Amino acid sequence: MATTTTTPELKTYIGKRVRRVEDPRLITGTATYVDDIRKPGMLHAAVLRSPYAAAKITGIAIEKALALPGVKAVYTGKDVAAVGPVPCAGSMEDLRIPDHRILARERVYYVGHPVVAVVATDRYIAADALDLIEVDYEPTEVISDPEEALKDGAVRVHPEYPDNVAFTYKQAKGDVDKAFEEADFTCEERILVPRLAPIPMETRGVVADWDEGAKELTLYSSTQIPHLLKTQLALQLDMPEHHIRVIAPEVGGGFGSKCNVWAEEALACFVAMDLKKPIKWIESRRESIQVVAHGRAHVDTIEIAAKKDGTLTGLKLHIVCDIGAHHQLLTPIIPTLAVLMLPGLYKFRSFKASLVGAFTNRAPSDLYRGAGRPEATYVLERIVDKMARILGMDPAEIRFKNFPEPAEFPFETVTGLQYDSGDYAAAFHKALDKIDYKACREEQKKARAEGRLYGIGISTYGELCAFGPSPATPAGGWECASVNVKATGKVEVLTGISPHGQGEETSFSQMVADAFGIPMSDVVVIHGDTAKVSYGIGTFGSRGIAIGGSALHLAMQDIVAKATKYAAHILDVDADTVTFKNGTFSSSAAEQTLSFADVALETHLCRKLPPGTEPGLTATRFFEPSNFAFPFGAHICTVEVDQETGETTILRFVAVDDCGKIINPLLVEGQIHGGVAQGLGPAFMEGVIYDEEGQLLNGTMMDYAIPKARHMPWIETDRTETPSTVNPLGVKGVGEAGTIGSLPAFVNAVVDALSPLGVDHVDIPMTPQSIWRVIQERSRS
Amino acid sequence: MEKTIRVKVNGREYERVVEPRLLLVHFLREDLELTGTHIGCETTVCGACTVLLEGRSVKACSIFAVQADGKEITTIEGMASHGDMHAVQEAFWNEHGLQCGFCTPGMIMSVEQLLNDNANPTKDEIRHGIEGNLCRCTGYQHIINAVEAAAKAKAGA
Ligand code: FES
Ligand code: FES
Numbered sequence: 001m002a003t004t005t006t007t008p009e010l011k012t013y014i015g016k017r018v019r020r021v022e023d024p025r026l027i028t029g030t031a032t033y034v035d036d037i038r039k040p041g042m043l044h045a046a047v048l049r050s051p052y053a054a055a056k057i058t059g060i061a062i063e064k065a066l067a068l069p070g071v072k073a074v075y076t077g078k079d080v081a082a083v084g085p086v087p088c089a090g091s092m093e094d095l096r097i098p099d100h101r102i103l104a105r106e107r108v109y110y111v112g113h114p115v116v117a118v119v120a121t122d123r124y125i126a127a128d129a130l131d132l133i134e135v136d137y138e139p140t141e142v143i144s145d146p147e148e149a150l151k152d153g154a155v156r157v158h159p160e161y162p163d164n165v166a167f168t169y170k171q172a173k174g175d176v177d178k179a180f181e182e183a184d185f186t187c188e189e190r191i192l193v194p195r196l197a198p199i200p201m202e203t204r205g206v207v208a209d210w211d212e213g214a215k216e217l218t219l220y221s222s223t224q225i226p227h228l229l230k231t232q233l234a235l236q237l238d239m240p241e242h243h244i245r246v247i248a249p250e251v252g253g254g255f256g257s258k259c260n261v262w263a264e265e266a267l268a269c270f271v272a273m274d275l276k277k278p279i280k281w282i283e284s285r286r287e288s289i290q291v292v293a294h295g296r297a298h299v300d301t302i303e304i305a306a307k308k309d310g311t312l313t314g315l316k317l318h319i320v321c322d323i324g325a326h327h328q329l330l331t332p333i334i335p336t337l338a339v340l341m342l343p344g345l346y347k348f349r350s351f352k353a354s355l356v357g358a359f360t361n362r363a364p365s366d367l368y369r370g371a372g373r374p375e376a377t378y379v380l381e382r383i384v385d386k387m388a389r390i391l392g393m394d395p396a397e398i399r400f401k402n403f404p405e406p407a408e409f410p411f412e413t414v415t416g417l418q419y420d421s422g423d424y425a426a427a428f429h430k431a432l433d434k435i436d437y438k439a440c441r442e443e444q445k446k447a448r449a450e451g452r453l454y455g456i457g458i459s460t461y462g463e464l465c466a467f468g469p470s471p472a473t474p475a476g477g478w479e480c481a482s483v484n485v486k487a488t489g490k491v492e493v494l495t496g497i498s499p500h501g502q503g504e505e506t507s508f509s510q511m512v513a514d515a516f517g518i519p520m521s522d523v524v525v526i527h528g529d530t531a532k533v534s535y536g537i538g539t540f541g542s543r544g545i546a547i548g549g550s551a552l553h554l555a556m557q558d559i560v561a562k563a564t565k566y567a568a569h570i571l572d573v574d575a576d577t578v579t580f581k582n583g584t585f586s587s588s589a590a591e592q593t594l595s596f597a598d599v600a601l602e603t604h605l606c607r608k609l610p611p612g613t614e615p616g617l618t619a620t621r622f623f624e625p626s627n628f629a630f631p632f633g634a635h636i637c638t639v640e641v642d643q644e645t646g647e648t649t650i651l652r653f654v655a656v657d658d659c660g661k662i663i664n665p666l667l668v669e670g671q672i673h674g675g676v677a678q679g680l681g682p683a684f685m686e687g688v689i690y691d692e693e694g695q696l697l698n699g700t701m702m703d704y705a706i707p708k709a710r711h712m713p714w715i716e717t718d719r720t721e722t723p724s725t726v727n728p729l730g731v732k733g734v735g736e737a738g739t740i741g742s743l744p745a746f747v748n749a750v751v752d753a754l755s756p757l758g759v760d761h762v763d764i765p766m767t768p769q770s771i772w773r774v775i776q777e778r779s780r781s
Numbered sequence: 782m783e784k785t786i787r788v789k790v791n792g793r794e795y796e797r798v799v800e801p802r803l804l805l806v807h808f809l810r811e812d813l814e815l816t817g818t819h820i821g822c823e824t825t826v827c828g829a830c831t832v833l834l835e836g837r838s839v840k841a842c843s844i845f846a847v848q849a850d851g852k853e854i855t856t857i858e859g860m861a862s863h864g865d866m867h868a869v870q871e872a873f874w875n876e877h878g879l880q881c882g883f884c885t886p887g888m889i890m891s892v893e894q895l896l897n898d899n900a901n902p903t904k905d906e907i908r909h910g911i912e913g914n915l916c917r918c919t920g921y922q923h924i925i926n927a928v929e930a931a932a933k934a935k936a937g938a
Contacts, residue, residue, distance in 0.1 A: 019874055026882030027870040027889065029817015029857035036816035124802065201821045201829060201883040201917050252819070252883030253917050285822040501881030501918050666877045673920030674880060701826035701915075709908040709921040738920075 011582075013510035013520060017666035020506040021520065031250040034205035034222045039278035042207070043072055045268060046126035048116040048133050049287065050108035053144065053361035053694025054157070055137035057106060057115065064132040065118060070125035073275060074133070075117040075267075077103040083266050084236040089474035090332030095167040098158045098359075100326040102236075102263035102270075108137070109157060109325030110363050111696050112290035114263055119271055119279065144694040146322035146358035147299055157325050157359035166323050166357035167332050171339050173414050174350025176305075179314030183305030185390050186314075190301050191379045192763045194687035195294040195322065198368045199706055202252020203283035204292065206265055208272035218245045219269055222252065224259040224498055225538035228475055230530045232261045237269055248528035251500030255678065256367035257292045258500070259540040260329045289699045294688050295368020297322040298335065302379045304348075310393050310401040315351040315414070317342055317379070323357045324364040330371075331364055332357055333474060337372025337464065340415050344380045345424045345462045345632060346402040348414045361694040367540070369678050370463070370739040377461045381744035385458070385751070386760055395748070396432060399460050400425060410725070417464065419630045420725045420732075422658070427720045428460050431634035431656040434718055440638055448756060453641040457749025459634065461741040465733035466629035466726070467541030478624040479543070480536050481551035483512070483559050485617035487604035489597025491516065493525045496536015497548035502671070502735060504544050507663040508552055515556040516596050517583020534620070542631070542733025545663060550727040551623035558619035563599045566617075569610035570594060570602055629724040631732040633657035635676075635741035637713075639749040646772025648684060648750055650713035655741060657717070660724040660732030668734050669717050675738020676715050681707045683746040687765045754778075786850040790815065791859030799846045805839075806830040808846035809856060817857040817886045821915070828914030831887035832856045838894040840913070857886035860893070868934045869893055869927075878927030880918035888914045892928050901932055 025031040062074040086100040104115045116133050120126040141155040148154055149164040157164055180186055207220040217239065223229050226246040234241035251258065264281055272279040283292075298319050305314035321335040339353045388395040403424040404411045411419040440456050447454035468477040480496040491512055497504060509523040526532055536548070560580055567585035568575035571594065577587040585594040602608065603617040638651040655672055662668050685705040689697040698704045723730030743764070750766050751759060757778035762770065787796045790813060797812050804823075809815045809832065821829030823842045830841040833855040860867040869892050872878065879885040888911060895902060895910035902910060907928045908921070916924060 019877065022882070023874045023879060024866075026879055026885055027857075027873050028861050028866070029815070029886045031882060032816075033819070033883065035810075035820070038814075123807075124800070199917055201827060201881065201915065202819070203821075251881065253881040255917070282820075285824065285827075503880070670877050670880055670919060670923055673922045674918045675920075677920035678917070701822045701824055706915060706917065707920075708915065709911050709925065710905075712921050714904075715920065715922055 013513045014663055016664065018506060018510055018664055019666070020503050021509055022503060022505050033202055033250045033252055034207060034220050035282050037207045037220055037249065039207065039209055042278040042280055043119045043121060043275065044123040044126045045117055045119050045271060045279050045281040046123065046130050047114045047264065048118065048130045048135070049290065050104065050111060050113040050115055052108060052137050052139050053111050053142045055108050055139045057104060057108065057135060058138050059136035060116060061134040062116065065129040068125065068129050068132060070121040071118060071129045072121065073119045073271070075103065075271065077101055077105040080267065080270055083270050084238065086263050087232050087261050087329060088327035088331060089329055090167065090327065092167040092169055092332060095332055096161055097327055102267045110361050111694060112287065112363055117267055117271065119275065142361045142694045144361055144690050144692050146320050146360050149358045149360050150320065150356060157361055164359040166359050169336050169339065169355040170353065171415060172352040173416065176314045176316060176350040176352040179350045180305045183313055184308040185387065186303060186305045187383065187386050187390055188301065188303040189383055189386060189761050190299070191382060191761070193296045193298040193300060193375045193378060194682065194764065195297040195365060196368055196682050196686055197289045197294055197688055197704055198255045198257035198292060199288070200253030200255055200257055203285055203288040204258065204262060204264065205282040206268045207278060207280045208268035209278040210272040210276060212276055216243050216245065217269055217273065218247065219265060220247045220249055221265055222258055223248045224251070224254045224500060224540050226498055226528050226530050227496060227536045228538060229261055229265065233266060233269060236266045245531045248498050254500045255369040256295065256371055256540060259367060259538065260293060286700055289704055290696055291363050293328045293364045293366030295365065295371070296375055297365040298375050300375065300379045302383045304383050304387055306387050306391065308391070310391055310398045312346050312402045313349050315342060315348045317353040319355040321355060321357050322360050322362065322365060324360055324362045326364045328364045328366040330474070331366045334367050334372045338376040340417055341373045341376040341462065341464055342380060343413045343415055344377060345460050347404050351414045362690055369675065370736045373463045373736065374679065374740045374743060377459065377740050378744050381459045381461065381748060382761065385748045389755070389760065395458050396437060399428065399458065418627055419462070420627060421722050422630065422632050423720065423722055424460065424632055427632060427656050427658050428634040430718055430720060431636050431654050434656065434716060435636045435638065435652055435654045453643060453753040455639050455641070455749040455751070455753025457637045457639070457745045457747065457752055459741050459744035459748060462630055462632040463736060463740050464628045465542035465631050465736065466546035466625060467543045468628045469625050476537055477547070478537065478622050479547040479551045480534060480620065480622050481548065481555045482534070482620040483552065483555040483618065485559060485600045487601055489518065489522065489600040491518065491523045493523065493552060494533045495525060495527045495548050495552065496533055497544045498528045498536070498539045499544060500539065502539065502544050503667045504548065507545055507667060508549065510663055511549060511552060512556065515560065518596055542735040545729065546629055546724070546727050546731045546733045547623055547625055549729055549731060551621050553728050554621035554623055555619040558621060559617060562613070562617060563596070563603070565610050565613055566599050566603055567594050570608055625726050627726045629660065629726050629732040631657065631659045631734065631737055633737060633741055635745040637745040637749045639753055641750060641753045641771060643775055646768040646775060648766065648771060650746070652716065653713040654716045655738065656719060657734065657737045657741070658720045658722050659734035659737060661721060661730035671734045672717050672738040673715050675736060676742040677707050677712055679739040679742030680712070680746055683743045683764055684766050685711070784847050786847055788849050789853045791855060801845065801847050803846045804842055805844045805846045805849050806841035809841060815856050815858050819883055819886060821883065826915065828891060829884050829887040831890040831914065833890055833894065838891050857889060860889065869896065869931045872927040872931035872934060876923050876927035876930050878919065878924045884914060884916040888916065888924060892931065895928065896932055896935060900936060902928065
């Protein structure tokens with residue numbers, strides 16, 4: 001069954017399109033995801049969730065469920081009261097953190113709120129048992145819309161607070177009011193950034209296993225942050241952290257949704273310890289869409305001020321963020337990233353931003369691919385386009401006009417960020433050339449003369465990535481790597497990041513192979529097991545290679561330094577005379593050379609131990625970045641809108657991205673493609689819909705649309721490479737770029753296509769229906 | 782209530798006693814321990830559970846194990862033979878047609894049928910052929926490349 005094929009051996013690997021070492025197990029069906037794990041005596045849990053958006057729980061009858069053969073236990077909120085609340089990492093002064101228990105107590109606050117857990121011998125029986133539980137709900141008034149929630153006298157989600165303000169956040173710099181007074185032109189737009197369901201193809205899932213003898217708890221969870229989860233579980237369960245092991249096995253996609261600490265994780269652990277049985281809980285897709293924190297969820301009002309010549313002078317933003325009924329791990333932090341990244345690639349002179357988090361009777365919102373930055377980029381790129389139209393300027397020209405020059409880096413934005421490096425005009429030129437912008441404009445003239453709706457949309461975006469310097473992150477922003485060279489010269493890398501599709505087993509192996517002059521097949525990269533890797537932060541925020549790879553780089557330097565000492569001693573020469581190249585230690589003072597494996601063996605046999613040197617060849621290093629890294633790029637899209645049906649066809653989509661230095665272009669392209677799909681989905685089809693009663697109207701995959709192959713344009717990628725200055729690899733990060741850049745390009749293209757009808761904004765998702773409606777309205781007026 | 786079924790999976794005969802309501806996908810994954818077939822939705826939308834039943838692709842979450850009685854099934858575990866990857870698997874590997882890999886087994890099974898029906902599909906035919914398979918990671922572009930590469934490899938073989 002297992003494959004015998006190996007990657008063709010190359011001389012060097014970095015920068016090459018190397019196919020992945022992860023893939024053989026994934027394409028033969030031999031990889032192990034959480035639901036593939038089985039333990040002797042394992043029981044299956046299922047969770048009963050609230051059908052109401054707001055209600056008091058007046059009674060729970062579990063007897064019938066307990067009587068069902070195969071049912072082993074039933075837990076209500078009261079039974080798990082000893083488990084601490086679901087954590088939230090926000091730190092605003094006025095932040096309100098409602099008591100967020102792993103199962104509801106007196107009230108439920110949103111549809112999908114977990115109420116009762118059932119444990120049975122198989123998943124069918126557990127599901128049957130849910131039907132036998134009777135919960136008496138006394139429905140209370142619901143507040144579903146975030147703007148309504150902030151109005152005086154609105155129904156309160158949490159009666160213990162005087163209003164629905166979860167937190168506020170403000171930032172300002174420069175005299176923005178003056179900028180607006182003195183501006184030649186100003187413009188404003190109210191832009192909706194709907195809630196999105198992350199939908200990794202593998203839902204969440206856990207297996208909790210308690211070893212009574214060793215007093216050790218093992219949790220297998222489909223998570224992006226096994227180490228942080230372990231620490232949080234120790235706190236929630238009030239258990240010594242060193243008795244907890246978290247394993248992230250194969251993880252079937254995350255996109256931020258698994259960068260969280262979820263109620264069901266602690267719940268499964270609690271039940272496993274209580275029953276002294278392994279417990280499996282696998283989320284259904286319906287639950288996933290219902291309760292896995294939705295992303296975005298903004299109502300934004302943005303205003304900009306400009307001079308006649310297109311110079312952008314002032315920027316104002318007000319965000320209402322619908323945070324739902326409870327905070328998840330990073331809920332309050334995510335919208336603040338939108339504020340920080342608001343100026344995008346432009347030299348604004350002044351700005352003012354305010355943000356209000358509104359409690360609503362909806363599921364919690366939190367991070368989803370891009371997290372704050374797609375929101376910022378979208379509203380900014382929309383309003384800059386609108387300003388260009390007002391000024392009668394080409395939308396490309398207004399962007400060129402406001403970029404900082406390469407010589408101005410590190411460039412400090414009006415929001416106080418230090419952009420590390422960039423040549424924004426170069427990437428933008430490349431994109432314009434690739435799509436042949438002039439020819440597109442000519443084509444547009446022709447199309448318009450024929451009455452066709454043809455549009456060109458531009459987005460030049462920047463993002464804050466490679467999370468991040470620790471002082472700017474809630475739980476440390478560093479990463480850890482250990483390199484263990486075995487006696488046979490094989491290399492084991494232990495990394496604190498936790499990839500789930502990004503492919504760092506491959507890119508890290510490429511780095512190691514080049515650094516040590518060995519084949520990639522001599523390297524194994526281990527991640528996602530807290531019992532093997534000492535600690536780490538995880539994989540999110542485009543940080544895997546930039547931070548985790550930098551830690552690896554430092555550890556490899558230590559290895560080479562120590563191995564060089566050994567080599568010198570064995571060759572009986574001065575260490576200064578020894579060089580290490582292509583896997584060979586040589587010295588100008590000796591004829592003999594040593595291979596990496598030779599030295600590795602000597603470090604274990606220690607027949608000739610250099611004085612003051614310890615046996616073995618291992619190194620552990622931590623990397624703390626001095627700042628975030630700031631990738632950037634330009635996405636350009638051409639579309640044609642069918643007047644009759646409102647259907648939009650993407651004609652071309654060009655993405656030029658600069659993510660700094662690249663280890664594997666094949667994987668970088670994959671990240672861009674997938675990212676673009678997750679930017680375009682919301683542009684024309686995705687969006688979580690709640691009604692006024694807080695009912696989720698599209699809670700299944702039948703109703704919540706994500707792109708299929710036929711919805712996607714062919715993405716023409718290219719890149720520029722501006723090394724980052726904040727890590728030794730010069731890497732910036734690429735996981736989120738596509739999602740951030742693509743959405744505004746599409747929307748600007750459609751608005752451009754519709755502009756002959758006098759349209760200057762249409763909210764997303766731009767479904768054929770919504771576009772058709774706009775065309776009808778405009779054609780009538 | 783329980784019923785005995787006999788199936789041939791990846792060339793091997795199995796006889797098992799199952800509940801009539803047991804889904805084929807759970808039968809494969811839990812009774813036969815063939816966990817390469819995944820569950821992404823349980824509602825016939827995502828295609829992660831795609832297997833070949835009597836040589837035609839079906840979503841194993843949408844039929845019962847008892848409906849497969851007496852039939853032949855191929856799952857992802859049955860694609861490679863004697864340690865050699867199947868042409869479609871090899872192409873997915875070479876073209877980076879997967880990231881997290883969760884959709885991949887189902888995707889490969891659908892592609893197998895697509896190429897059996899149409900040895901040289903156009904990009905649009907490929908898009909249509911994998912219409913029932915959702916991938917959240919790749920944006921499908923490298924999957925389309927992989928299908929084209931597999932078609933070429935099969936033609937050359
Ligand atoms: S699990 Fe069968 S189609 Fe999704
Ligand atoms: S590779 Fe992750 S869903 Fe397709």
